[in-house]
Amino acid sequence: MSGPPTEGYAFRVEARDGDARAGVLVTPHGEVPTPTFMPVGTQGSVKSLSPEEVAATGARVVLGNTYHLWIRPGADVVDDLGGLHRFSRWPHSMLTDSGGFQAFSLTDLVKLTEDGFSFRSHLDGQRMHLSPEEAMRVQGLIGADIAMQLDVCPPGDAALPDVQAAVERTSRWAERCLVARRKDQAVFGIVQGGTNVALRREHARTRGDLPFDGLALCGFSVGEPIEKMHEVLEQVASTLDPERPRYLMGVGTPKDLVRGVAAGVDMFDCVLPTRNARNGQALLRSGRIVIKNAKHRRDPRPLDPTCGCPCCTGGYSRAYLRHLFLAGEILALRLLSVHNLHLFGAIMADARRAIFEGRYASFVREFLSEAAEPAS
Numbered sequence: 223m224s225g226p227p228t229e230g231y232a233f234r235v236e237a238r239d240g241d242a243r244a245g246v247l248v249t250p251h252g253e254v255p256t257p258t259f260m261p262v263g264t265q266g267s268v269k270s271l272s273p274e275e276v277a278a279t280g281a282r283v284v285l286g287n288t289y290h291l292w293i294r295p296g297a298d299v300v301d302d303l304g305g306l307h308r309f310s311r312w313p314h315s316m317l318t319d320s321g322g323f324q325a326f327s328l329t330d331l332v333k334l335t336e337d338g339f340s341f342r343s344h345l346d347g348q349r350m351h352l353s354p355e356e357a358m359r360v361q362g363l364i365g366a367d368i369a370m371q372l373d374v375c376p377p378g379d380a381a382l383p384d385v386q387a388a389v390e391r392t393s394r395w396a397e398r399c400l401v402a403r404r405k406d407q408a409v410f411g412i413v414q415g416g417t418n419v420a421l422r423r424e425h426a427r428t429r430g431d432l433p434f435d436g437l438a439l440c441g442f443s444v445g446e447p448i449e450k451m452h453e454v455l456e457q458v459a460s461t462l463d464p465e466r467p468r469y470l471m472g473v474g475t476p477k478d479l480v481r482g483v484a485a486g487v488d489m490f491d492c493v494l495p496t497r498n499a500r501n502g503q504a505l506l507r508s509g510r511i512v513i514k515n516a517k518h519r520r521d522p523r524p525l526d527p528t529c530g531c532p533c534c535t536g537g538y539s540r541a542y543l544r545h546l547f548l549a550g551e552i553l554a555l556r557l558l559s560v561h562n563l564h565l566f567g568a569i570m571a572d573a574r575r576a577i578f579e580g581r582y583a584s585f586v587r588e589f590l591s592e593a594a595e596p597a598s
């Protein structure tokens with residue numbers, strides 16, 4: 223790495239098995255065993271769950287969305303209340319995205335120039351401008367352990383010249399973010415390049431020359447075929463500087479996580495476990511349960527008898543969860559969220575153990591064959 227990591231941060235790899243790594247990420251808020259899954263706390267909360275419930279799923283980093291916190295309650299309000307850790311009562315590590323992706327996807331008439339994104343707030347229509355400097359200022363006020371550089375994320379079907387332009391602008395913004403950053407906050411750089419392996423590898427290489435505390439792969443799972451994503455990941459993730467944590471942004475399903483780890487990724491985030499819970503879906507290693515289905519009406523079994531989560535060990539039956547869901551009871555969403563996040567935490571813990579024991583390849587094979595079963 224060029225230059226020392228930010229004070230209070232460290233990353234060490236403790237075991238390798240193929241390209242898969244088991245390590246520890248250290249932040250001022252504690253140690254994070256990797257590989258790790260980061261639940262998404264869009265509005266400073268992992269929807270419907272308390273910080274204690276989130277931590278009990280094994281999560282040691284949560285992700286906050288800069289765009290949402292910036293427009294409400296305002297980054298200055300979060301700062302006045304002691305930063306997002308104190309404001310939201312999350313005692314472990316925290317990461318914020320740059321806000322660019324939401325600014326681009328949630329607002330109308332967004333204008334992208336060399337100086338950033340200009341748009342109107344989706345809440346009150348107020349004019350906003352997100353430049354690399356503003357992204358770092360806002361993330362500095364929110365005060366997570368890890369901030370992300372502002373980047374340009376083209377859609378999965380973008381033409382090569384557009385992908386190339388996004389890579390180049392992301393590179394220029396990287397330099398500006400490193401100048402504008404808060405010095406006591408870790409900053410991760412972003413690798414773009416769509417599904418073009420050569421472009422991705424070149425961008426990964428030049429990112430490694432900059433003093434980022436970690437490196438992220440962004441612009442995956444944005445509409446490209448999922449097999450294509452894995453094919454590219456397998457050729458790119460392991461080329462990112464091995465001394466730094468590697469973060470695959472916004473991905474994915476349990477299968478995607480297990481394959482991502484095999485490719486050399488250490489950190490993941492995705493709304494899938496909590497969003498699916500709110501849609502009445504319980505995820506399993508071998509597929510998913512659609513809780514409203516009539517077949518669960520008199521089913522006394524837990525979601526998954528092998529799961530150690532409070533929902534499955536607490537005696538809550540599929541029949542009861544179905545009833546709660548159909549009756550519009552909030553408890554259904556809370557219990558399904560607890561179960562889904564617990565599953566993701568357990569998969570990461572199992573993956574870590576398999577890497578230490580040198581059997582990651584067979585772990586992946588077993589996992590993928592189990593995961594072939596359809597929804598029920």
Ligand SMILES: [Zn+2]
Pocket residue numbers: 525526529530531532533534535560561562564
């Ligand atoms: Zn469970």
